[in-house]
Amino acid sequence: MRSLLSLQQKLLPDMLEVMNKRYRVLRQLRLMQPIGRRSLANTLDITERILRSEVTFLKDQGLLEMSIQGMHLTEEGEQLLMELEPVMNEVSGLDNLEERLKEKLNIPEVFIVPGDSDVTPWVKKEMGRAAVGRLKKFQLTRRVIAVTGGTTLAGVADMMIPSSDMEGTLFVPARGGLGEQVENQANTICAKMARKAHTDYRLLHVPDQLSEEAYLSLIEEPGVKELLEIIKSAGIVIHGIGEAKTMAERRKSTLDVIDKIEQEDAVAEAFGYYFNQSGEVVHKVKTIGLQLEDLERSELVIAVAGGRSKAKAIEAYLKTGIQSILVTDEGAAKALLEGTSL
Amino acid sequence: MRSLLSLQQKLLPDMLEVMNKRYRVLRQLRLMQPIGRRSLANTLDITERILRSEVTFLKDQGLLEMSIQGMHLTEEGEQLLMELEPVMNEVSGLDNLEERLKEKLNIPEVFIVPGDSDVTPWVKKEMGRAAVGRLKKFQLTRRVIAVTGGTTLAGVADMMIPSSDMEGTLFVPARGGLGEQVENQANTICAKMARKAHTDYRLLHVPDQLSEEAYLSLIEEPGVKELLEIIKSAGIVIHGIGEAKTMAERRKSTLDVIDKIEQEDAVAEAFGYYFNQSGEVVHKVKTIGLQLEDLERSELVIAVAGGRSKAKAIEAYLKTGIQSILVTDEGAAKALLEGTSL
DNA sequence: CTAAGTGGGACATAATACGTCTCAGGAAAA
DNA sequence: TTTTCCTGAGACGTATTATGTCCCACTTAG
Numbered sequence: 001m002r003s004l005l006s007l008q009q010k011l012l013p014d015m016l017e018v019m020n021k022r023y024r025v026l027r028q029l030r031l032m033q034p035i036g037r038r039s040l041a042n043t044l045d046i047t048e049r050i051l052r053s054e055v056t057f058l059k060d061q062g063l064l065e066m067s068i069q070g071m072h073l074t075e076e077g078e079q080l081l082m083e084l085e086p087v088m089n090e091v092s093g094l095d096n097l098e099e100r101l102k103e104k105l106n107i108p109e110v111f112i113v114p115g116d117s118d119v120t121p122w123v124k125k126e127m128g129r130a131a132v133g134r135l136k137k138f139q140l141t142r143r144v145i146a147v148t149g150g151t152t153l154a155g156v157a158d159m160m161i162p163s164s165d166m167e168g169t170l171f172v173p174a175r176g177g178l179g180e181q182v183e184n185q186a187n188t189i190c191a192k193m194a195r196k197a198h199t200d201y202r203l204l205h206v207p208d209q210l211s212e213e214a215y216l217s218l219i220e221e222p223g224v225k226e227l228l229e230i231i232k233s234a235g236i237v238i239h240g241i242g243e244a245k246t247m248a249e250r251r252k253s254t255l256d257v258i259d260k261i262e263q264e265d266a267v268a269e270a271f272g273y274y275f276n277q278s279g280e281v282v283h284k285v286k287t288i289g290l291q292l293e294d295l296e297r298s299e300l301v302i303a304v305a306g307g308r309s310k311a312k313a314i315e316a317y318l319k320t321g322i323q324s325i326l327v328t329d330e331g332a333a334k335a336l337l338e339g340t341s342l
Numbered sequence: 343m344r345s346l347l348s349l350q351q352k353l354l355p356d357m358l359e360v361m362n363k364r365y366r367v368l369r370q371l372r373l374m375q376p377i378g379r380r381s382l383a384n385t386l387d388i389t390e391r392i393l394r395s396e397v398t399f400l401k402d403q404g405l406l407e408m409s410i411q412g413m414h415l416t417e418e419g420e421q422l423l424m425e426l427e428p429v430m431n432e433v434s435g436l437d438n439l440e441e442r443l444k445e446k447l448n449i450p451e452v453f454i455v456p457g458d459s460d461v462t463p464w465v466k467k468e469m470g471r472a473a474v475g476r477l478k479k480f481q482l483t484r485r486v487i488a489v490t491g492g493t494t495l496a497g498v499a500d501m502m503i504p505s506s507d508m509e510g511t512l513f514v515p516a517r518g519g520l521g522e523q524v525e526n527q528a529n530t531i532c533a534k535m536a537r538k539a540h541t542d543y544r545l546l547h548v549p550d551q552l553s554e555e556a557y558l559s560l561i562e563e564p565g566v567k568e569l570l571e572i573i574k575s576a577g578i579v580i581h582g583i584g585e586a587k588t589m590a591e592r593r594k595s596t597l598d599v600i601d602k603i604e605q606e607d608a609v610a611e612a613f614g615y616y617f618n619q620s621g622e623v624v625h626k627v628k629t630i631g632l633q634l635e636d637l638e639r640s641e642l643v644i645a646v647a648g649g650r651s652k653a654k655a656i657e658a659y660l661k662t663g664i665q666s667i668l669v670t671d672e673g674a675a676k677a678l679l680e681g682t683s684l
Numbered sequence: 685c686t687a688a689g690t691g692g693g694a695c696a697t698a699a700t701a702c703g704t705c706t707c708a709g710g711a712a713a714a
Numbered sequence: 715t716t717t718t719c720c721t722g723a724g725a726c727g728t729a730t731t732a733t734g735t736c737c738c739a740c741t742t743a744g
Contacts, residue, residue, distance in 0.1 A: 002425060004346055004347070005346070007425055008361070010403055010405070011361055011364055011365075011422070012357060012361060012364075013403070015357055018354060019350070019354060022353055023353075034690095035689095036690045037690080037691075038689080038690085048734090048735095049732085049733050050733070052733095053732075066690090067690090067691090068690060068691075068741055068742090069690075069742085070689085080353070083344060083349055084349060087346060087349065377720095377721095378720060378721050378722075379722075380720075380721085381721095390703090390704095391702050391703055392701090392702070394723095395701075408722060408723095409721090409722090410709075410710055411710090411711080411720095412722090
């Protein structure tokens with residue numbers, strides 16, 4: 001027995017097309033609301049007139065409302081969009097991709113959002129939403145959640161929504177200062193998430209360059225020592241995965257570090273560790289905080305990374321054998337699976 | 343969580359309309375194939391041009407083929423139509439009707455086909471198809487199937503299809519001659535079904551008017567006696583339900599019988615029995631064959647009757663408490679349920 | 685105050701759907 | 715055999731719809 005969708009595909013072949021078009025409009029609107037027709041049409045890469053027809057239709061259906069600030073989803077629109085998500089994933093074959101990727105990478109769960117964050121930046125927000133969605137399924141009261149930096153994690157922070165489930169939860173940065181731009185630092189993101197979720201956070205202020213003695217004395221400081229204990233006991237870890245080279249440059253690493261990374265063929269980076277294609281640690285940024293081995297004690301590890309360009313890094317990192325949940329995008333997922341057949 | 347169909351109804355409201363249109367075309371074509379556009383358009387009550395668009399579309403989808411004799415469904419079309427049936431029933435709310443009817447009439451199973459056989463005669467064939475479909479789910483090898491007469495049962499016979507499952511099955515008429523037109527007599531229908539199913543049948547030739555002595559001596563005849571045993575042991579019974587008055591007239595009953603029937607407020611008729619609104623037997627045609635009490639020993643009793651006009655008869659008959667499966671049409675079903683709210 | 689963004693209206697044109705008529709051919713009835 | 719009916723296919727004009735294009739009045743952030 002075929003599924004209803006495949007029957008409809010035969011009986012109304014262009015239905016899926018229209019359905020997808022309207023789904024994309026709603027999904028994009030959710031990300032950018034309130035927003036006007038012209039801008040929305042631009043990001044969706046369709047003409048204004050065509051978007052206009054869709055929008056008036058969706059308005060008539062009560063799924064969105066117009067106002068002087070722009071359009072926004074109604075309650076019903078939000079609801080519909082939520083229920084539509086698994087359906088559209090099935091339609092576009094994403095759930096199929098998820099299954100194959102889960103097997104290939106040997107990890108318990110994979111979430112794929114449509115698009116490629118290399119091409120369209122807002123896909124990062126969709127990944128963020130997916131990550132938060134997955135997080136919500138977990139028992140969250142009185143938990144410690146450790147987060148890292150990066151633009152992707154910033155996207156996760158954007159999508160964080162307050163919920164009574166998160167009462168008493170504490171956000172902490174996974175590791176100390178890993179010099180990046182302020183808005184992408186773990187500390188910043190940590191604070192942002194906590195503020196969005198209406199819960200507490202603690203920050204870890206550690207200078208980037210640190211002498212051995214200073215390091216040793218710092219971790220003996222009462223305040224720092226206590227926070228370190230909390231971080232290492234984090235039950236939930238959410239982190240990004242970066243390309244080794246890009247990360248090294250972005251952090252303004254010294255030349256010998258960059259040389260070392262290139263020498264050892266490092267391709268992936270995650271919370272200060274650099275990995276080669278086999279998932280072996282080839283370098284580690286000297287800072288305090290969560291260590292790789294601490295992850296094994298965590299109950300939930302969510303890796304968020306997307307974009308075709310990050311495929312190799314994702315694959316390398318997951319070879320470490322960490323039982324992590326992966327949230328990625330279509331672009332990365334396809335690149336990862338193409339890698340198989342090469 | 344809403345069903346996929348209700349989501350789509352919100353996102354593509356006219357989808358269902360189109361879907362239903364194409365479904366109707368396919369369904370009607372199945373009944374009348376091979377047939378041309380003009381005749382088909384006529385029975386569907388749509389213009390030829392509109393049907394033409396649909397037909398060319400369906401042809402492109404490989405669901406039907408054109409030939410000089412007319413159009414016919416392809417293998418794939420048949421398949422799709424079959425799979426589409428439960429979906430469309432859900433869409434048009436028929437499965438909802440089925441549930442409510444099952445409860446109201448207190449019987450184990452109800453099948454409803456779209457349409458009203460009072461208005462469009464070919465709906466009888468749809469009922470026939472549904473009845474045969476239900477029959478097929480049963481273990482059929484080496485069974486005795488008793489059938490009655492009537493135009494509805496003639497429709498069932500039309501839809502009978504051979505299948506290896508029916509090997510060794512024997513068709514018999516439920517009761518002796520109940521004077522009707524030849525093509526609607528139990529004997530004729532019995533033979534037709536057996537021929538369609540490629541199995542055996544036995545006929546019961548008994549004159550309509552019979553004196554008491556003749557009757558007594560007849561049932562002692564070896565051949566007749568043996569067949570009677572077989573009929574009474576029938577595991578499966580398929581019968582129609584008629585309106586009392588109509589049946590009495592059609593059988594050219596004597597005036598005192600018609601008087602009696604009117605006097606006793608008989609409304610329903612089934613294999614020679616007349617029932618009043620409470621399901622009590624008020625008259626019985628004097629002929630040999632299956633008796634009402636024999637039904638209780640049958641494993642499967644299927645009553646087939648449709649058309650708004652037969653609603654009262656159906657209700658009355660099922661008040662006898664027989665655990666019968668009912669195959670009916672939308673017209674009768676709705677009339678039956680309206681009766682509740684009056 | 686300005687500039688950029690908002691929704692809404694208007695209108696011409698392109699694309700599509702649909703009604704209507706015609707025709708050649710094959711099958712079955714006469 | 716002839717005739718009649720039904721078949722699919724083509725053609726064409728018109729009504730309807732979809733879409734591209736431009737303009738306008740208004741709000742708001744800078």
